[in-house]
Amino acid sequence: MKKYFSFFRLRFLLGLQYRVAALAGIATQFAWGFMEIMIFAAFYRADADAFPMSFSATSSYLWLQQAFLALFAAWMMDNEIFDSIINGGIAYELCRPVDIYNMWFCRNAANRLARAVLRCLPILLVAVFLPKPYGLAAPASAGHFLLFLVTLALGFVVTVSFCMLIYVMTFFTISPQGLRILFTSALEFLAGGVIPLPFFPDNVRRFLELLPFAAMQNVALRIYSGSMNRPEMLKAVTLQLFWLAAVTAAGKMLCRMAVRRVVVQGG
């Protein structure tokens, strides 16, 4: 266990080094956040009753999404992992007494967490002080906040697990390009990264909520502002746990298969 923690620590500390990148990221996320809020403000002005969430809840959703972008954004993947598969650096990692899947999982989680830690505070701080309903409102209750933290963590590991599938599949396709384009665009849309899932037509939403993508950012961001009732929350957390187990198991199995038939590229 200690070796995986060491991986996590080294990657985390390494991630904290890129502070200028984080500043640029923060600026982007502010621009993006304000733009989305303005678009939604225009929609709400047309007919506020036509929306399943209050405008304030939507604003909170968007700001939390921007603050924790690094935890959930599918396109933020660890390029070093892809490189090691493409150019054969993986040979070194296979020469270590470690489980490849667990090691990459730790690296990926650490990478995302380091980015999120650097970026989230300024965004949250500014969003809290923005005038209502444009800013980040207080959580619905202390209980909701607690559950928000739990589901945030769960959603984060489901996301990492899912990204692991993409890394492992690169073993078979060699180039990650196609996989990345396909999965990142599908994932962003289906996880509620473009518009929150409640905004989808009811039939579509009911189906989407069963998919693993809904077990990522969707749950935590909606629980925060209290836009899920008790049975909905229970179902959402159960689905998160289910998908975490299922996606991780699939990833591990695929990884074992991939490692067994590794072909070394280059001389």
Added chain:
Amino acid sequence: MISEKSTTTPICACISSLRRKEVIIRKRRFSPSPAASLPYDKYTGRKCLCQCARSGILTPDSGTVLVDGRTPHRDRIAHVKEIGVVFGQRSQLWWDVPVIDSFELLKDIYTIPDNIYKKNLEELTGLLNLGELLRSPTRQLSLGQRMRCEIAASLLHSPRILFLDEPTIGLDAISKLAVRDFILRQNQLHGTTVILTTHDMQDIEALASRIILIGKGHILMDGTLEDIRRGGENIDETVAELYRSYDIAN
């Protein structure tokens, strides 16, 4: 620890291949020897031999690979604990962090006890003259400096067998000599078996006490430097001649 005297733990492994996906393995016994060397030949599966033997990266299509009594690809994690690996054309050090941080990570990966880690680190730092290099990020090191660090990294856990894959490729004269000198000393001091793959004939002259030439699924030659020298003074030409005579020059 394998030394010249203890012949109880033989290292057996011999693999050759026609194409990368067709690995054919013939079981063969290597008695422990201080340093064996495999001349480079891209088409004969030297790479496959090493990938199979050193870490179980590749799974053979048929036959068995035995290294120190273990089957690498079936027993990967137990096997890799006992071996050290240096790929001349890849890096195991983290690019953006000081070298010592990569070393600390290896300490945890191999669960090296504190006292052994300290002892090995001190010894390697002294022998390879790493001193101030350890504090610099890998990206700032020259190739020669990096290769010294890579070799140190592969020996921190006191492996019984060290696989060196073209360790002197692209190195300047001073680093080349330093690396050779160190490999020899490691072999004499700790009895580490060194399997060296190289296309630098000077490496072979300086280091190898046993040379195995592989081509198209066969062992073409298994002998010493003297056996090659019989064909003339120039080793490169003799090796090329051998390959030509087996019709595998290309």
